[in-house]
Amino acid sequence: MSNIVVDKSKVPWWVSNVIVPLVNLTLALLVSGLFIFIAGENPIEAVKLIIFGSFGYIQGFAYTLYYTTNFIFTGLAFAVAFHCRLFNIGGEGQAYIGGLGVFLVAINLSFLPIPIVWLLSICGAFLFGAAWAYIPAYLQSKRGSHVVITTIMFNFIASSLMIFLLVDVIRDTNQMAPHTVKLPEAIWLPSFEAFSGILGIKIRYSPLNLTFLLAIASLFFVWFLVWKTKWGYEMRAVGHNTQAAIYAGISPHKNIIIAMCISGGLAGLLGVNEILGVSHKIQAGFPAGYGFTGIAVALMGRNHPIGILPAAFLFGILYQGGSEVTFEMPNITRYMFVAVQGLIILFSGALENLFRPQIESFFVKRLNKEVNA
Amino acid sequence: MVSPILELTNINKSFGHVQANKNINLKINKGTIHGIIGENGAGKSTLMSIVFGLYQANSGSIKINGKEINLRSPRDSIVNGIGMVHQHFMLVENFTVLENIILGFEGETVFGEKLANAKKDLEKLCKTYNFNIDLDATIADLSVGFRQRVEILKSLYRGAEILILDEPTGVLTPQEVDELFKILRSLKDEGKTIVLITHKLIEIMDLTSEVSVMRQGEMVGHTKTKDTNKEQLAEMMVGRSVLLRVDKKEIKKGEVIFKVNNLSVKDDLDVARVKNINLEIRSGEILGIAGVTGNGQTELLEALSGIRKVESGNIQLFGEKISDQDNFLNPRMLKEKGLAHVPEDRQRMGLISDFKAHENLIFGYHDQEPFSKSAVLNSQEITEYSSKIMQEYDVRPNSPNLITSNFSGGNQQKIILSRELNENPKVLLVGQPTRGVDIGAIEFIHQRLIDMRDRGAAILLASVELDEILSLSDRIIVMFDGKIVGEKENKNVTDRELGLLMAGVA
Numbered sequence: 001m002s003n004i005v006v007d008k009s010k011v012p013w014w015v016s017n018v019i020v021p022l023v024n025l026t027l028a029l030l031v032s033g034l035f036i037f038i039a040g041e042n043p044i045e046a047v048k049l050i051i052f053g054s055f056g057y058i059q060g061f062a063y064t065l066y067y068t069t070n071f072i073f074t075g076l077a078f079a080v081a082f083h084c085r086l087f088n089i090g091g092e093g094q095a096y097i098g099g100l101g102v103f104l105v106a107i108n109l110s111f112l113p114i115p116i117v118w119l120l121s122i123c124g125a126f127l128f129g130a131a132w133a134y135i136p137a138y139l140q141s142k143r144g145s146h147v148v149i150t151t152i153m154f155n156f157i158a159s160s161l162m163i164f165l166l167v168d169v170i171r172d173t174n175q176m177a178p179h180t181v182k183l184p185e186a187i188w189l190p191s192f193e194a195f196s197g198i199l200g201i202k203i204r205y206s207p208l209n210l211t212f213l214l215a216i217a218s219l220f221f222v223w224f225l226v227w228k229t230k231w232g233y234e235m236r237a238v239g240h241n242t243q244a245a246i247y248a249g250i251s252p253h254k255n256i257i258i259a260m261c262i263s264g265g266l267a268g269l270l271g272v273n274e275i276l277g278v279s280h281k282i283q284a285g286f287p288a289g290y291g292f293t294g295i296a297v298a299l300m301g302r303n304h305p306i307g308i309l310p311a312a313f314l315f316g317i318l319y320q321g322g323s324e325v326t327f328e329m330p331n332i333t334r335y336m337f338v339a340v341q342g343l344i345i346l347f348s349g350a351l352e353n354l355f356r357p358q359i360e361s362f363f364v365k366r367l368n369k370e371v372n373a
Numbered sequence: 374m375v376s377p378i379l380e381l382t383n384i385n386k387s388f389g390h391v392q393a394n395k396n397i398n399l400k401i402n403k404g405t406i407h408g409i410i411g412e413n414g415a416g417k418s419t420l421m422s423i424v425f426g427l428y429q430a431n432s433g434s435i436k437i438n439g440k441e442i443n444l445r446s447p448r449d450s451i452v453n454g455i456g457m458v459h460q461h462f463m464l465v466e467n468f469t470v471l472e473n474i475i476l477g478f479e480g481e482t483v484f485g486e487k488l489a490n491a492k493k494d495l496e497k498l499c500k501t502y503n504f505n506i507d508l509d510a511t512i513a514d515l516s517v518g519f520r521q522r523v524e525i526l527k528s529l530y531r532g533a534e535i536l537i538l539d540e541p542t543g544v545l546t547p548q549e550v551d552e553l554f555k556i557l558r559s560l561k562d563e564g565k566t567i568v569l570i571t572h573k574l575i576e577i578m579d580l581t582s583e584v585s586v587m588r589q590g591e592m593v594g595h596t597k598t599k600d601t602n603k604e605q606l607a608e609m610m611v612g613r614s615v616l617l618r619v620d621k622k623e624i625k626k627g628e629v630i631f632k633v634n635n636l637s638v639k640d641d642l643d644v645a646r647v648k649n650i651n652l653e654i655r656s657g658e659i660l661g662i663a664g665v666t667g668n669g670q671t672e673l674l675e676a677l678s679g680i681r682k683v684e685s686g687n688i689q690l691f692g693e694k695i696s697d698q699d700n701f702l703n704p705r706m707l708k709e710k711g712l713a714h715v716p717e718d719r720q721r722m723g724l725i726s727d728f729k730a731h732e733n734l735i736f737g738y739h740d741q742e743p744f745s746k747s748a749v750l751n752s753q754e755i756t757e758y759s760s761k762i763m764q765e766y767d768v769r770p771n772s773p774n775l776i777t778s779n780f781s782g783g784n785q786q787k788i789i790l791s792r793e794l795n796e797n798p799k800v801l802l803v804g805q806p807t808r809g810v811d812i813g814a815i816e817f818i819h820q821r822l823i824d825m826r827d828r829g830a831a832i833l834l835a836s837v838e839l840d841e842i843l844s845l846s847d848r849i850i851v852m853f854d855g856k857i858v859g860e861k862e863n864k865n866v867t868d869r870e871l872g873l874l875m876a877g878v879a
Contacts, residue, residue, distance in 0.1 A: 229745075229750060237736070246722075247680055248704060249708070249737060251703075
């Protein structure tokens with residue numbers, strides 16, 4: 001047991017918010033390196049491959065940013081709910097249903113002017129995701145059913161529902177596979193290669209598209225919402241101290257529902273990237289675990305947009321670089337990188353306080369010496 | 374010369390960078406009642422926790438009867454004859470007195486003959502010190518005063534020669550305090566040594582023969598009690614001279630502006646806690662509610678402030694019905710009508726400790742102009758307002774961006790008061806305004822409340838500190854078991870009279 005007690009007010013913000021996460025990340029990567037070594041490959045070579053795969057050529061970098069886009073949405077989704085102390089594990093299901101929203105709006109309203117279709121599809125994604133989060137939120141606020149349990153269950157329900165729809169209702173009847181028809185090409189979101197084409201640079205296909213900018217805008221939106229509006233203030237008040245919120249006339253019910261709906265809506269935006277931007281149709285299982293990884297992104301990013309951006313980027317690098325590694329190193333499977341992600345979650349989430357007191361007291365002592373000297 | 378039974382030399386203890394004890398020296402003589410007095414956070418409890426082995430000092434030595442000892446855990450202390458009665462009792466509620474006392478005591482079993490022997494020993498102890506406890510009673514059925522006796526008995530049974538009591542009177546009625554003091558005196562007469570930690574000057578003067586004063590982690594003086602007085606001790610505690618009495622001038626009362634008719638309220642477990650209460654408060658009047666904690670004051674204040682549902686009856690503000698069993702205004706609407714509330718428990722309700730000071734200073738008023746305009750918070754306005762009001766209410770340090778939990782209890786309370794008083798409410802509900810607040814801040818808070826009254830506000834003050842009720846109120850009601858059991862104009866009322874009412878015996 002550690003007996004170090006640190007006066008929190010004396011710890012500089014950059015120690016708790018930059019140094020500590022970096023130390024935890026480094027440890028996770030060291031342990032991952034050990035695994036790679038045990039698997040019979042050279043960890044240094046693996047790191048080189050990751051860096052080359054995610055930065056080394058323009059197409060790889062575009063892939064990295066594409067993954068980053070998804071992680072920003074799901075990371076923000078988790079963070080918003082967390083500020084109201086709600087553990088929204090349901091990003092996966094909300095993203096899935098959000099995708100349904102994009103598709104239904106886009107295919108039914110494709111006759112409208114294109115920017116309007118985009119705008120309405122984004123709203124569709126947000127509303128469908130929010131609606132899927134509303135049910136657990138309602139159950140939590142009115143019936144006290146814990147949101148962790150219900151959102152996990154709602155992931156399964158979303159998955160079953162979508163499979164049913166994809167098989168029996170909205171399947172492309174010319175195909176055997178469970179996916180829908182493609183959206184008309186005119187309303188696809190412009191891709192990165194289309195942009196570079198305009199600039200006269202020719203690059204090969206990548207899934208990166210305009211949604212990346214929406215993700216950046218969402219970062220700003222969440223920052224503004226949580227810290228600069230009275231809604232965010234009330235959400236945080238309910239999250240930190242429900243009793244006090246009631247005392248101040250702030251309704252916990254209302255805020256639980258608002259926080260969960262915004263959270264679900266942000267997760268739903270993942271559907272914009274996947275469906276309007278990349279595959280242009282709903283495929284079974286398209287959220288592919290982004291919703292869960294978003295939890296790790298938010299934890300690493302300390303639930304702040306400024307932290308979530310680099311954390312999402314880091315996971316983007318791991319995804320893109322990781323697939324490069326599995327390609328080049330036969331002993332390393334895809335699951336190895338799931339384990340690496342797991343280690344990052346372990347060190348930056350569960351073991352977050354393992355070294356925090358030591359690191360903080362180290363810096364507090366050093367800084368005090370400088371002041372006194 | 375006989376060496377003191379307990380001697381501390383140069384004790385230092387720090388938590389991180391907070392030095393809770395600095396070079397403490399203390400000598401306690403056998404067979405005395407020794408008071409240790411100081412404000413909250415002065416380091417009294419830390420020091421005694423070191424003596425009881427809960428904490429280890431960073432440096433310094435502890436001697437018992439002239440022999441240096443090393444206390445690494447409470448067990449070491451018990452073996453060396455030190456017993457401690459904590460503020461919060463450490464008893465198993467559904468065990469009997471006997472079971473609680475022998476629980477965890479080495480070398481005894483809980484069966485058969487040994488149990489019978491233990492009971493015999495305890496009965497003898499009870500008789501010697503007039504404890505008057507039924508050893509087979511279940512703890513849950515005992516009043517707070519009796520539970521405390523069980524704690525004392527437990528220490529004595531374990532062979533305590535030195536008994537440390539940490540703020541023992543905080544939860545007792547005046548009559549129970551008398552009983553406790555009687556017991557402590559008889560313990561002293563039998564040669565036991567008692568260390569009394571308190572922040573109440575009156576107890577020091579009543580009971581102790583020697584007193585040590587602590588301030589900000591340091592021992593600032595030792596003296597014989599008979600050579601000092603309350604004013605002098607208060608000055609030593611705070612470091613400056615303190616006004617102990619509140620200056621209160623007579624004021625003409627106005628009309629009744631707040632009225633409660635036949636109010637009943639239930640708690641979260643659906644137990645009736647407020648039973649058919651009627652009261653009214655006039656403008657320019659402070660109505661004090663006296664009573665032992667847990668007799669419905671909490672639920673009453675919550676119902677009046679719109680936090681808790683009314684079971685039956687109604688509440689009127691300026692003749693307008695604001696709450697009854699069918700509907701009640703929420704706290705925000707009540708604020709708009711001029712009713713403010715300083716809650717009893719500031720940590721749990723009054724503020725959000727993880728928020729920055731400026732966020733707490735607008736708490737509950739955050740959606741009003743100029744703090745927010747069409748849902749967007751105006752940071753600049755909020756910060757300017759905060760640093761202005763923190764200056765006005767002498768909140769230290771004046772840093773609106775500091776996290777609230779880093780302020781001391783007194784300063785946290787000032788944050789709440791400044792927020793609630795700033796809007797000049799017509800009706801003010803106040804619960805335990807000075808709980809855990811240092812003397813200097815108490816003086817300030819009391820003065821603010823009196824100012825509010827002089828400006829014509831109707832104030833309802835609930836407090837477990839009888840002194841506070843007596844020095845501030847114009848009229849006093851006493852609550853017992855959810856009912857009003859007495860009402861008195863605050864003229865020539867004694868704490869004895871109130872105490873009897875509080876205990877439900879008059």
